[in-house]
Amino acid sequence: GEDVEQSLFLSVREGDSSVINCTYTDSSSTYLYWYKQEPGAGLQLLTYIFSNMDMKQDQRLTVLLNKKDKHLSLRIADTQTGDSAIYFCAELRSQGNLIFGKGTKLSVKP
Amino acid sequence: DAGITQSPRHKVTETGTPVTLRCHQTENHRYMYWYRQDPGHGLRLIHYSYGVKDTDKGEVSDGYSVSRSKTEDFLLTLESATSSQTSVYFCAISESGTGSYEQYFGPGTRLTVT
Numbered sequence: 001g002e003d004v005e006q007s008l009f010l011s012v013r014e015g016d017s018s019v020i021n022c023t024y025t026d027s028s029s030t031y032l033y034w035y036k037q038e039p040g041a042g043l044q045l046l047t048y049i050f051s052n053m054d055m056k057q058d059q060r061l062t063v064l065l066n067k068k069d070k071h072l073s074l075r076i077a078d079t080q081t082g083d084s085a086i087y088f089c090a091e092l093r094s095q096g097n098l099i100f101g102k103g104t105k106l107s108v109k110p
Numbered sequence: 111d112a113g114i115t116q117s118p119r120h121k122v123t124e125t126g127t128p129v130t131l132r133c134h135q136t137e138n139h140r141y142m143y144w145y146r147q148d149p150g151h152g153l154r155l156i157h158y159s160y161g162v163k164d165t166d167k168g169e170v171s172d173g174y175s176v177s178r179s180k181t182e183d184f185l186l187t188l189e190s191a192t193s194s195q196t197s198v199y200f201c202a203i204s205e206s207g208t209g210s211y212e213q214y215f216g217p218g219t220r221l222t223v224t
Contacts, residue, residue, distance in 0.1 A: 004152075031210055042200055042215040043153075050210070088152065092211055096141065096160070097168060102152040 004091055006101035013109050018076040020104045022089035027070060029091040033098065034063065034074045037086045046074070046087075076106075084108045113137040114216035116201050122222045129188040131219050133201030135181075142184040143202040143213065144168075144176060146195075153200065159184055191223045 005023045012018045030051050035043040049056045049063045056063045062075040086103040113136045123129050144156040155168030157176040165176050175187045198220050202213040
């Protein structure tokens with residue numbers, strides 16, 4: 001299908017790791033992205049990964065890409081209450097537009 | 111949100127009236143996009159522009175038109191607003207020269223059509 005799929009909710013305890021999963025649809029997508037949206041705000045680009053990579057690490061963030069299964073994940077180490085937000089994955093289509101998942105709401109409990 | 115502003119930030123309008131939303135960028139990026147965000151749908155592309163006077167339709171373009179007469183401004187017009195166009199509208203910009211095509215988003219406009 002056309003949809004990028006994400007689970008809708010994730011709840012973790014402060015200090016634990018969070019893993020947000022995403023499956024995308026277009027095997028020819030060259031770039032995949034993770035965005036963060038806090039309440040009442042726009043989308044903030046967190047990180048992206050090129051399709052010929054299988055992992056990218058940026059401080060507390062680790063992105064894993066399984067191109068065979070079209071599966072993308074975002075791991076947040078040492079999750080803090082400030083990480084509470086909605087996280088969107090997105091794939092870049094050949095026309096240059098992004099297709100977004102519906103977002104995963106991350107709740108971090110103290 | 112640096113370098114991207116949207117106006118107005120909030121608007122309430124009546125069904126059948128025309129509405130224009132403005133996106134302004136100071137980054138001199140070539141590409142500009144309009145998305146709408148609705149509960150249960152994530153973000154969906156309405157229209158985009160790949161240069162001055164060059165625009166194309168996105169996934170949900172019916173009832174919307176756009177114009178780009180200057181690099182820095184991208185206007186979205188609802189020709190005759192309907193209640194189904196109540197949404198949060200986001201503008202985004204990107205520059206293909208970076209190679210990674212990442213898009214940067216404005217703060218959004220919350221539009222309510224009564």
